[in-house]
Amino acid sequence: MEVGLKLRAIEEARQRVAPHLVKTPVVTNARLDQEFGASFYFKCENLQLGGAFKARGAFNAVFSLTEEEAARGVVTHSSGNHAGALALAARARGIPAWIVMPNDVPTVKAANVEAAGARIVYCEPTLEAREGAARELLAEHGATLVHPYNDYRVMAGQGTVALELLEQAPPPDVILAPVSGGGLLSGIATAARAVSPKTRLIGVEPAGADDAARSFQAGRLVAGGTPRTLADGLRATLGDKTFPLIRQHVDEMVTVSEEGIVAAMRLLWDRLKLVIEPSAAVVFAAVMEGKTAVSGRRVSLVLTGGNVDLARLPWSK
Amino acid sequence: MEVGLKLRAIEEARQRVAPHLVKTPVVTNARLDQEFGASFYFKCENLQLGGAFKARGAFNAVFSLTEEEAARGVVTHSSGNHAGALALAARARGIPAWIVMPNDVPTVKAANVEAAGARIVYCEPTLEAREGAARELLAEHGATLVHPYNDYRVMAGQGTVALELLEQAPPPDVILAPVSGGGLLSGIATAARAVSPKTRLIGVEPAGADDAARSFQAGRLVAGGTPRTLADGLRATLGDKTFPLIRQHVDEMVTVSEEGIVAAMRLLWDRLKLVIEPSAAVVFAAVMEGKTAVSGRRVSLVLTGGNVDLARLPWSK
Numbered sequence: 001m002e003v004g005l006k007l008r009a010i011e012e013a014r015q016r017v018a019p020h021l022v023k024t025p026v027v028t029n030a031r032l033d034q035e036f037g038a039s040f041y042f043k044c045e046n047l048q049l050g051g052a053f054k055a056r057g058a059f060n061a062v063f064s065l066t067e068e069e070a071a072r073g074v075v076t077h078s079s080g081n082h083a084g085a086l087a088l089a090a091r092a093r094g095i096p097a098w099i100v101m102p103n104d105v106p107t108v109k110a111a112n113v114e115a116a117g118a119r120i121v122y123c124e125p126t127l128e129a130r131e132g133a134a135r136e137l138l139a140e141h142g143a144t145l146v147h148p149y150n151d152y153r154v155m156a157g158q159g160t161v162a163l164e165l166l167e168q169a170p171p172p173d174v175i176l177a178p179v180s181g182g183g184l185l186s187g188i189a190t191a192a193r194a195v196s197p198k199t200r201l202i203g204v205e206p207a208g209a210d211d212a213a214r215s216f217q218a219g220r221l222v223a224g225g226t227p228r229t230l231a232d233g234l235r236a237t238l239g240d241k242t243f244p245l246i247r248q249h250v251d252e253m254v255t256v257s258e259e260g261i262v263a264a265m266r267l268l269w270d271r272l273k274l275v276i277e278p279s280a281a282v283v284f285a286a287v288m289e290g291k292t293a294v295s296g297r298r299v300s301l302v303l304t305g306g307n308v309d310l311a312r313l314p315w316s317k
Numbered sequence: 318m319e320v321g322l323k324l325r326a327i328e329e330a331r332q333r334v335a336p337h338l339v340k341t342p343v344v345t346n347a348r349l350d351q352e353f354g355a356s357f358y359f360k361c362e363n364l365q366l367g368g369a370f371k372a373r374g375a376f377n378a379v380f381s382l383t384e385e386e387a388a389r390g391v392v393t394h395s396s397g398n399h400a401g402a403l404a405l406a407a408r409a410r411g412i413p414a415w416i417v418m419p420n421d422v423p424t425v426k427a428a429n430v431e432a433a434g435a436r437i438v439y440c441e442p443t444l445e446a447r448e449g450a451a452r453e454l455l456a457e458h459g460a461t462l463v464h465p466y467n468d469y470r471v472m473a474g475q476g477t478v479a480l481e482l483l484e485q486a487p488p489p490d491v492i493l494a495p496v497s498g499g500g501l502l503s504g505i506a507t508a509a510r511a512v513s514p515k516t517r518l519i520g521v522e523p524a525g526a527d528d529a530a531r532s533f534q535a536g537r538l539v540a541g542g543t544p545r546t547l548a549d550g551l552r553a554t555l556g557d558k559t560f561p562l563i564r565q566h567v568d569e570m571v572t573v574s575e576e577g578i579v580a581a582m583r584l585l586w587d588r589l590k591l592v593i594e595p596s597a598a599v600v601f602a603a604v605m606e607g608k609t610a611v612s613g614r615r616v617s618l619v620l621t622g623g624n625v626d627l628a629r630l631p632w633s634k
Binding site for chain 1: 363589623632
């Protein structure tokens with residue numbers, strides 16, 4: 001496999017996934033623009049297949065496999081959007097998928113994965129247990145691991161967000177994207193740096209899960225502490241494949257508060273009429289908390305997903 | 318003014334409003350298609366300026382005025398989406414707008430109208446009081462009344478939804494649109510009947526506010542009873558300009574239950590990741606309640622708006 005990630009791999013990913021996925025719209029909002037004195041462009045990955053950008057990486061990985069590899073199936077460990085995305089990709093290719101999930105996963109998330117036809121293997125809710133369970137499946141079936149983010153095929157798939165965005169909206173002064181394991185940010189940064197070199201690239205994460213900001217600052221991968229954030233999609237830590245690209249291409253990393261995430265989520269639901277999850281709201285929290293200057297600028301923001309429990313919204317009592 | 322409504326007026330309206338409004342996206346959903354065995358195309362008017370299709374009619378009316386008429390301003394009576402839409406249109410043309418609202422209107426709705434720069438004139442919450450207040454304003458200022466729906470300029474503007482939809486998606490077997498006063502449905506029906514004559518046109522309304530179905534059945538305008546529905550945008554009754562066009566062009570009128578509206582609203586939030594208001598959900602309630610056959614068909618549905626109080630959702634206790 002190619003080491004590193006280049007624009008060409010992202011362009012190839014785009015060709016590969018396009019027949020299967022949604023070219024998500026970019027929406028604008030005159031009132032928000034007026035209030036903040038900026039021009040915002042929101043890339044709606046909440047409208048992607050499966051409700052999150054994760055389908056891009058999963059489909060690119062699954063459709064990159066040879067016939068022989070594909071026939072033996074794919075494995076991942078995830079309790080989040082990647083699990084559902086990989087299940088959808090495997091079904092689209094007609095191959096088996098095994099998803100290792102902690103035995104305390106919410107039933108709604110397990111049900112989504114099962115609805116897409118994947119098999120769930122439950123394990124204890126520890127990193128060791130899930131990696132062990134994944135290893136056993138790989139050995140038993142000869143299947144291919146599709147890591148949620150630390151995988152160049154996945155990163156290339158996520159980078160297709162930027163290729164679309166840069167065609168759909170005027171050249172942005174700034175792109176804001178959430179960062180967790182870094183699959184999305186590394187892909188976007190690689191694509192955007194190549195296509196639109198002057199655009200400022202900013203990663204955003206919760207202050208309660210700020211390993212990426214600390215690694216970026218230190219110039220080396222630092223250990224993540226125990227994540228404390230309601231943004232359940234942003235609790236992972238950077239990987240050894242994602243971090244070097246982020247370090248190379250990203251201009252800045254900012255953090256936002258939990259209150260800021262809830263306020264941004266609610267404001268965007270109210271103004272944009274879009275259901276977005278807390279992890280997606282961090283980018284606008286950065287705007288609202290003044291973590292990045294937007295006045296007079298064209299600012300593109302990636303709204304990463306919309307998978308939330310509608311019965312338990314963070315602003316409900 | 319021209320009597321009746323023709324395709325040409327809708328095409329002219331499209332030219333007139335295009336520079337000011339959003340060409341809203343049409344979204345699809347593979348999972349819903351699979352579950353219902355249909356191909357659904359959702360026209361996202363919740364993403365329209367002001368969060369509802371009403372901007373189309375209001376902008377067409379306001380930008381149809383001569384300079385002399387425009388300078389004297391516009392008046393309407395509405396406590397809903399039309400009020401905010403007319404305020405936005407008047408601001409865009411730089412003319413005064415007076416909105417007559419009942420004195421029990423929720424403060425958030427009044428605040429939206431004031432944020433757009435219109436002047437609110439409060440009255441008692443009766444039809445007589447609001448019509449009286451509007452008459453006084455018209456006489457005092459020489460302003461133009463822009464009725465929420467019973468106005469050919471407004472109906473032509475709303476019909477632009479259909480012109481866009483028919484370009485953005487394959488020719489539909491069926492179009493489902495909510496009906497209240499009939500401004501949207503008459504405009505859509507006029508446009509779609511001319512452009513896509515074989516498409517079946519169906520109006521949907523709450524069983525608790527079914528004057529349109531009863532008028533359609535009787536072949537004449539019947540009086541509306543007291544509307545009993547949480548779909549606050551669907552409590553008006555057909556007008557003498559909208560009804561004849563609906564009678565002429567619409568194939569069928571169906572009604573849906575309150576439980577069906579809530580279930581459809583929640584399902585669409587969950588699957589489409591779109592914030593839609595109860596009035597918009599009626600079209601999918603008709604599908605879920607089996608009021609119209611969708612299996613094997615291309616079904617276009619107009620999601621009319623997304624203005625809801627996020628603190629009080631109908632499925633919250």
